[in-house]
Amino acid sequence: xxxxxxxxxxxxxxxxxxxxxxxxxxxxxxxxxxxxxxxxxxxxxxxxxxxxxxxxxxxxxxxxxxxxxxxxxxxxxxxxxxxxxxxxxxxxxxxxxxxxxxxxxxxxxxxxxxxxxxxxxxxxxxxxxxxxxxxxxxxxxxxxxxxxxxxxxxxxxxxxxxxxxxxxxxxxxxxxxxxxxxxxxxxxxxxxxxxxxxxxxxxxxxxxxx
Numbered sequence: 001x002x003x004x005x006x007x008x009x010x011x012x013x014x015x016x017x018x019x020x021x022x023x024x025x026x027x028x029x030x031x032x033x034x035x036x037x038x039x040x041x042x043x044x045x046x047x048x049x050x051x052x053x054x055x056x057x058x059x060x061x062x063x064x065x066x067x068x069x070x071x072x073x074x075x076x077x078x079x080x081x082x083x084x085x086x087x088x089x090x091x092x093x094x095x096x097x098x099x100x101x102x103x104x105x106x107x108x109x110x111x112x113x114x115x116x117x118x119x120x121x122x123x124x125x126x127x128x129x130x131x132x133x134x135x136x137x138x139x140x141x142x143x144x145x146x147x148x149x150x151x152x153x154x155x156x157x158x159x160x161x162x163x164x165x166x167x168x169x170x171x172x173x174x175x176x177x178x179x180x181x182x183x184x185x186x187x188x189x190x191x192x193x194x195x196x197x198x199x200x201x202x203x204x205x206x207x208x209x210x
Contacts, residue, residue, distance in 0.1 A: 042065045048108040056081040056113025065103045074098045075111035080138045085110040118177045127152035127184030136174045145169045146182035153190055155183040
């Protein structure tokens, strides 16, 4: 694995080589000035960096280094991803996206990324139920569904980023933490609203059979 990268001195006479393992040697060409040269050997070790998953982000620092050096490595997540730590040996701080690794031998390390996630909370007012709550990847589209109880009707959704606020089954874009509410109205209140019977005297004046 070694190769000569530098030497000093003049080449005269017959050489006598003395090694100072593993990276240095002295070549003696006999008596006289400039008859000894020093040879320096290069002992490279290779750092390989992979990203997991491949589309989660990028990393820097891979390459060939002198054995025993400490080199900088860095990781940068892509859009909807976040850095989740390094795996491998000799890493100074596995939780830091910008850290160092000791190159005492060939190494393969991994920059790990995970999707950013947000909590979607879906609730319902009196008169029905709603489903769709959970923790989801940032940028994903989730289905939410409202189901009215007997004697009630679905009205709308409130909370933002709902594809169709007037549809009982629709979708919502999870680009941050969100709370979405399904609203319901009773058959009576719906009938009263259609007939203009609102206010404190609405129930006394209403006649659903009239």
